[in-house]
Amino acid sequence: MRVAGVMSGTSLDGVDVAIVDIAGSSKFRTVATDGGPYPKAVREALLGVSNRVTHVAEVSRLNFQLGEIYADRVLRCCRKAGVDPATVQLIGCHGQTIYHEGAKPVNTLQIGEAAVIAERTGIDVVSNFRERDIAAGGLGAPLVPLFDVLLFGHARIGRVALNLGGIGNITAIPAGADVDGVLAFDTGPANMVIDQLVARFTGGRQSFDRDGAIGRKGRVAEDLVAKLMRDPYFRKAPPKTAGREQYGTEFVDRMVATGLCMEDLIATATAFTAQSVAAAIALAGKRLHASFEELIVGGGGAKNALLMEMLAQRTKLRVRTTEDFGIDSGFKEAIAFALLAWRTVRGKPGNVPGATGARHPVVLGKLTRAARF
Numbered sequence: 001m002r003v004a005g006v007m008s009g010t011s012l013d014g015v016d017v018a019i020v021d022i023a024g025s026s027k028f029r030t031v032a033t034d035g036g037p038y039p040k041a042v043r044e045a046l047l048g049v050s051n052r053v054t055h056v057a058e059v060s061r062l063n064f065q066l067g068e069i070y071a072d073r074v075l076r077c078c079r080k081a082g083v084d085p086a087t088v089q090l091i092g093c094h095g096q097t098i099y100h101e102g103a104k105p106v107n108t109l110q111i112g113e114a115a116v117i118a119e120r121t122g123i124d125v126v127s128n129f130r131e132r133d134i135a136a137g138g139l140g141a142p143l144v145p146l147f148d149v150l151l152f153g154h155a156r157i158g159r160v161a162l163n164l165g166g167i168g169n170i171t172a173i174p175a176g177a178d179v180d181g182v183l184a185f186d187t188g189p190a191n192m193v194i195d196q197l198v199a200r201f202t203g204g205r206q207s208f209d210r211d212g213a214i215g216r217k218g219r220v221a222e223d224l225v226a227k228l229m230r231d232p233y234f235r236k237a238p239p240k241t242a243g244r245e246q247y248g249t250e251f252v253d254r255m256v257a258t259g260l261c262m263e264d265l266i267a268t269a270t271a272f273t274a275q276s277v278a279a280a281i282a283l284a285g286k287r288l289h290a291s292f293e294e295l296i297v298g299g300g301g302a303k304n305a306l307l308m309e310m311l312a313q314r315t316k317l318r319v320r321t322t323e324d325f326g327i328d329s330g331f332k333e334a335i336a337f338a339l340l341a342w343r344t345v346r347g348k349p350g351n352v353p354g355a356t357g358a359r360h361p362v363v364l365g366k367l368t369r370a371a372r373f
Contacts, residue, residue, distance in 0.1 A: 002031065004074050004123070005338030006093040007331075008066075008112070010244055011166030011191050012046050013207060013300065014038050015070065017077040018334035019088060022342045026150040032081030033331045034073065037207075042069065050098045050244050059098065059111065066096055067116025074121055091125045092341025092365070093117060094333070100130075100141065102241035108140045114368040126341035126365040133351045138358030141241045145171040145184035145355040146343075147336040151325060153177060158292040160281050160317070163332060164190040164301025167242050168277055171355065172284035172292065183284045184355030185238035188231075188276035189247040190301045193269045196252045201262040209266055212306025218263030220271040224255075228272050234279050237287070239357035273301070274310035281315055298322035298332035340364060 005018045014037035022028040038046065042065065049058050070093055078085045095110030114127035130140030148161035148171035161171040168190035172183045194215070195208045209215055233242065255265055285291060295317040301307050302321050312319045322329045340350040349361030 001090060001342055002088050003090045003092060003338040003342050004077070004088050005334040005336065005341065006070050006074060006091060007334040007337055008094065008096045009165035009333065010097055011195055011300070012038065012043050012050070012096070013195065015073045016331050016334040017073050018331045018338055019077060019081065019083055020335055020338040022339060025339070025343065025348070028335075028339065030328070030331070030335060032077055032083055033328055033334070034077035034080055035330060036073070038069070046096060046098065050248070063111040063113050064116055066111055067113035068120065070112050071117045071120035074117070074123075085121060085123070088123050090341050090345060091117060091121065091123050092337040092344075093125055093127045094129060094337050095127055097243070099245075100241065100243045101245070102139050102141070102243070106134050106139055108134060114366070118368045118370040122370045124345075124370050125368045126344045127368065128366045129337070129340060129350070129364045132362045132364050133356050133358050136358040136360060136362045138351060138353065138356030139239050139241045140356065142169040142171070142184050142186060142355055143340065143351060143364070144169070144333060144336045145182060145352040146179065146350060147339055148184070149173055149177070149179050149182055149352070151327070152296055157294060158290055159294045159296055160284070160292050162277060162295055162297045164273075164297060164299035164307070165333065166190060166192040166195075166244070167247070168273060168301070170277065170280050170284065172281065172288060172290070174288055174290035179352055180354065182352065182354055183238060183288055184352060185240050185280065186242040187280035188234065188242050188273070190273055190299065191304075192244065192247050193252060193255070194266055194273070196249070197255070197262070197266050197269055200252065200256070208300070209270070209304060212270065212304045214263055215267040215270045215306045218261070218265070218267030221258070221260060221264060221268045222271075224258060224260075224268050225272050225275055229275055229279065234276060238283070239355065270304070270307050271310055273307060274314045277311060278314040281317070292317060294318045294320055296320050296322060296325070298327065298329040300330055302329040
C-alpha cells in the first residue's frame with residue numbers, strides 16, 4: 001500500500017510529507033519526501049492559539065485552513081516526485097498540536113481538518129491519532145516508539161532512539177527487547193527553546209540555529225543549565241510528556257531575563273537540550289536495568305552540528321543518525337505516521353503502553369473516507 005505521512009511538530013516550523021510504499025510493519029520503502037515552512041501569517045496565527053486562552057473562532061478557522069495546507073503539501077510532494085496521486089491509497093496526518101495537557105485529566109487537541117484533506121486529494125485520511133490512547137488511560141504521546149522498535153531493535157546492542165523536533169523524545173530499547181520491553185517518554189525541549197531564542201534575537205529573520213553556528217559562538221552558562229535541570233519534570237517517573245505549555249514564550253522570557261547575550265543563551269539552550277537527553281537516558285537505564293551503547297538521532301535537531309557534539313559529550317554514547325538506517329532524519333516522524341495509518345486501516349494497534357501509560361494496546365486514529373460515487 002502506498003501511504004503519505006504528514007507531520008507538523010510542536011516547533012511550528014512547517015509541514016513534512018513522506019510518501020511510503022508499505023508491505024509490512026517493518027517492510028517499507030520511502031518513495032518521496034517534501035517539506036517546507038508554514039506561510040508566515042499562518043505560523044503567527046498558530047503561535048497565537050497554541051497553549052493560550054483564545055477565541056474559538058480562530059481555532060475553527062485554522063482547523064480548516066490547515067486542512068487545505070496539508071492537502072496542498074501532499075499533492076505538491078506528488079508533483080515534485082512525479083508520483084501519480086491516484087496511486088496514493090491513504091494519508092496519515094498527525095495534525096498540528098495546539099494544546100496538550102499531560103497531567104490529569106489528560107487531554108489534547110490537534111487541528112487540520114481531515115474532511116478537507118480527503119475532499120481535496122480524493123484519498124482516505126487517518127487523523128486524530130492521540131485521542132484513543134488517552135481514552136485507554138495513556139498520555140497520547142509519544143507515538144513513534146513502535147516505529148523505533150521495528151527499525152532499531154537489535155539482538156545484542158542496546159540502543160536509544162532520539163527524536164529532536166520541537167520537543168525531544170526517546171525510545172530506550174534494551175538489547176533483544178520487543179515492544180513490551182521498551183520505555184519511551186519526552187525528554188524536554190529539543191529545538192523549541194533554541195528556535196524561539198533565534199527568532200526573538202534576529203527579529204524573525206531566522207527561525208533556527210543553522211548548523212549550530214550561533215550557539216558555537218557563545219559560552220554555555222553551566223550554572224543556568226544546572227538550575228533548569230532542577231525542574232521536577234526531569235526526575236518524574238515515566239510515562240510523561242512535555243510541550244509548548246512548559247517551554248513556550250514564558251520559559252524563553254525567563255531565560256532572556258538572565259541578561260546573557262544571544263550567543264550565550266543559544267549555546268546554553270543547546271546544552272540544556274543535550275543534558276536533558278542525557279538525564280532521560282540515565283533514568284531509562286535505571287528503570288529498565290539496562291545499558292545502552294548507541295544513540296540514534298532523528299528529527300530536525302540532527303542537523304544541528306553543535307547539538308550533536310554536545311549529545312556525544314554528555315551521553316557518552318556512540319551517536320548515529322537515522323540516515324545510517326536509510327531514514328531521512330528530517331522525515332522520520334512523517335514516515336512513522338504513514339506506518340501508523342497503515343496499521344490503523346488493518347486494525348493493528350499503534351501505541352506502546354510502556355511509552356504512553358495506556359492500559360492496553362489500541363488501534364489509533366479516525367478514518368475519513370474520500371468520496372467515491
